[in-house]
Amino acid sequence: MKALSLGVVLLDYDYPQVFLATDQLEGIFVGMAVEETDTGPRFLCVPISRQRALYLQTERLDLRTIFSDPESAEFYWLQPVDFFSPMTAVLAQFDNCPTNLLPDAGLLFSSGQDEVVEKALQLNAPVAYASLSVPESKTATRIRSVTLAGFLGIYQNVLKNLARFESKRNRRPIGRSEEPYAVDVVGFAAGSFTVEMMAGGTTDIFGDNAALAMALTSLNRFLDGLDDESLTLEFLQSVRGHTASSLIGLLDFLSENNCPLSHSWASPTRATSSVPKTSMASIRRVLELCSTRGDIGVEDVVLTGLVESADRRRSSWRISSDTDTYSGDLHPLYDVDLSGIVIGGRYKFFCEEHVELLGTGKELTKLRLKRIQHFPIVLSDGPDKER
Incomplete structure (x- = not known):
């Protein structure tokens, strides 16, 4: 029965x-x-x-x-x-x-049902379709290999940062060695050059992946709001740092390659989300807006650990432990001095983190020291990075 x-x-x-x-x-x-x-x-x-x-x-x-x-x-x-x-x-x-x-x-x-939902049911996993309207795809299913490679690196970086941000906000932080947001390319579809991707990490018994689903939902919310400059700015200011820089890097890529993007996703337990279609006008308007804002790709971080070096002449420093090492320079707008710092002493460095995205999707992080707090007792653990 x-x-x-x-x-x-x-x-x-x-x-x-x-x-x-x-x-x-x-x-x-x-x-x-x-x-x-x-x-x-x-x-x-x-x-x-x-x-x-x-x-x-x-x-x-x-x-x-x-x-x-x-x-x-x-x-x-x-x-x-x-x-x-x-x-x-x-x-x-x-x-x-x-x-x-x-x-x-x-x-x-x-x-x-649409094709994205069908693919999710077939693979029993979350899937995403990213349609790139590159000029060469207008007459054939074709894309330059360097363009495709660049997009995949930037796209994966966006998912990584969104997944980590959303998971942390939901009090389910992702461990350093975990990558539940990873995706694999599984095919290509007709039309604008469409890349078919599926979850590369593990899924639950229902074929879902919570971290990846949150990242894909967040990405579509960002793309869907590009026509509204105030919404876009509000979104970028809410995520800031690495996440905001990776999203701006995606828009930079689309602008440089004259390549509007439409993006949809589904999982076996969820209907397809909205399918935002970006326009070059909106992309370039947002990029121009971001170029006038110096605070979007910036995030305050606190480093706690043992000072390895402090060069007053070069305005450079390094703080480290057995597992992590951070280095940077001095913030020009703050009155901070490296004089008197004890090498090997334990300190708390209050920094401003600037994140730049390279063309490959990799991030370049710059740390600028704003304030120093000294711990008189040297301990063995650290540094710990706080945001």
Whole structure:
């Protein structure tokens, strides 16, 4: 016995004639009306895989094949009271569908799902489609290899920073050695040169990846707001530092390559999000706005550790431990002096971090010291980096 909940209706005439339903464990079933009784329609149901469910909804597998060549030798009878509450399905006493119950061959369906959702169901993982309208893609499925490589590096860096920012904000910080935001290229689609990507890290039992999903959602929110300069500035100021610089770097790439971007994503448990389409006018307007703001790619950080070097003449310093080393110079707008610093002493350095994005997607970080706090007792641990 199974308790089935109605999902996607593939054929409706007075009531759902053919539909997909799920049981308590998210197993998928196809239900097909086979007879009318005095108490209502009676359905024959059969369990199917996600792959077959995808093919059935996208006109790649007909209904007869589902029942004549089942993946499991189990059939269920279903006679629901209504379609709004769980429906009780009872195991049928046969292993093969009776010929008189089989539908005609060639009966195909389309659920109207878009390609991104279909791909997520097929791969059982989050997927993203990034369509790059480069000039060479207008006449053929073509893109310069250096352009594609540059985009992938910058795109992955954006996801990394957004995932780390959103995870930290949700009090689920990502460990240094973890990369749940990583994506792999799995194909290309027609139209503007479209790169198909899927989660490169692990997913949960439902095929989802929370960190990557947060990053993709955040990226679409940013792209969707590019036409509104105030919204864009508010978004960049909220993330600041590495995250803001990586997003500006993405816009720089699109501008330099005269390449508008549309971006969509989905996972097996989520419908596709909005599909923002950027325009070159909006991209260049935002870049011009950012060029007048010196605070977007800047973030305050605090370094605590042992001073390794302090060169007053060169205005340079280095603070380190066994695992981390940071170096930088002095902030020109603050009255800070390296005189009197004890090499090997434990200090807290209050710095301003400037992040610049290189063309490869790698980040160049500059630390500028604003204030120093000395700890008179030397301890063995540090430095710790705080934002």
